[in-house]
Amino acid sequence: MSDKSLVLVTGAAGYVGSHVVSQLLRRRYPVRAAVRSRARARELSETVAGQGLDPGLIEMVPADLTADDGWPEAVAGVADVLHIASPFPAEAPENDDEIVIPAREGALRVLRHARDGGCRRVVMTSSFAAVGYSDKAGEHWTEDDWTDPDDDNTAYIRSKAIAERAAWDFIETQGGGLELTTLVPVGIFGPTLGPHLSTSVKFIQSMLTGALDRVAPQYFGVVDVRDVATAHLQSLTTAGAAGERILLAADGPAESFLGIARILREGLGVAAAKVPTSEYSEAEVRELAQTVPALREAVSRLGRRPQISNAKAKAVLGWVPRPVSETILDTAQSLIANDLL
Numbered sequence: 001m002s003d004k005s006l007v008l009v010t011g012a013a014g015y016v017g018s019h020v021v022s023q024l025l026r027r028r029y030p031v032r033a034a035v036r037s038r039a040r041a042r043e044l045s046e047t048v049a050g051q052g053l054d055p056g057l058i059e060m061v062p063a064d065l066t067a068d069d070g071w072p073e074a075v076a077g078v079a080d081v082l083h084i085a086s087p088f089p090a091e092a093p094e095n096d097d098e099i100v101i102p103a104r105e106g107a108l109r110v111l112r113h114a115r116d117g118g119c120r121r122v123v124m125t126s127s128f129a130a131v132g133y134s135d136k137a138g139e140h141w142t143e144d145d146w147t148d149p150d151d152d153n154t155a156y157i158r159s160k161a162i163a164e165r166a167a168w169d170f171i172e173t174q175g176g177g178l179e180l181t182t183l184v185p186v187g188i189f190g191p192t193l194g195p196h197l198s199t200s201v202k203f204i205q206s207m208l209t210g211a212l213d214r215v216a217p218q219y220f221g222v223v224d225v226r227d228v229a230t231a232h233l234q235s236l237t238t239a240g241a242a243g244e245r246i247l248l249a250a251d252g253p254a255e256s257f258l259g260i261a262r263i264l265r266e267g268l269g270v271a272a273a274k275v276p277t278s279e280y281s282e283a284e285v286r287e288l289a290q291t292v293p294a295l296r297e298a299v300s301r302l303g304r305r306p307q308i309s310n311a312k313a314k315a316v317l318g319w320v321p322r323p324v325s326e327t328i329l330d331t332a333q334s335l336i337a338n339d340l341l
Contacts, residue, residue, distance in 0.1 A: 285299060
């Protein structure tokens, strides 16, 4: 039996969640996973088993972010909640509320039930989308920055800003003794533990398979999914993490898609033979974005090279991120090893 307290994880079958669950199990935490379907529970079990861990150590409970059913049972006896789940659409919805409302209401539902269930702390996964998508003087970004949800951004970006703002407002006005930490990762890359790929991993896949002949001239922060998972565990055990909003980004300057392609070619050799070697011009991106919704966000980032601080993560959590090159190459190697190319 573990002497550590029970942890509830939402989004446990997802890209970040599966890494978090694996790290929790390796550190002998008792884990309860809130899953919205039997299929997701099965996926989590298979992923955990694939890591040489015992899925029987995970208690699966049915709970969906869109309804209250199951949540009192999910939080019963739980010390801490890692709220990782959030809607991330494969394509832009017709109505922004299809993403915004579930993200906001899901976060508030988890917080409300955690408070009512007597939980100690909720660690919520936010996103750089909630930080860096409104104009400001300069390109240096810290935890003090917020994306204005009224700005003309995609539904996903707006949903992250709105959900995190709502979470902090809840803690301030209705939280009681519940503690909140929000973790704010930049673009998450790194090895996948299962066959269902995140958007970022699919991008590496499309580079390696030759599905992309050119890339957008866009710069962004990179962080390793394993380091994001570690930050979640550190946020459980670090007293000073309570009440903090913490950016997660690797050291060094922002990376570009072409820079990622260069890392792949230099590190993989012949396996990266199909990786693109050139960028679209800014004019081409603006023209393509009129008919390709996926490029709408790229237009808003043209010419920008964000400088994203990870000082708080290091100071508060003692967090140490991996180099970007290691993260990108390990992403590619996991696709190769799992025959996903």
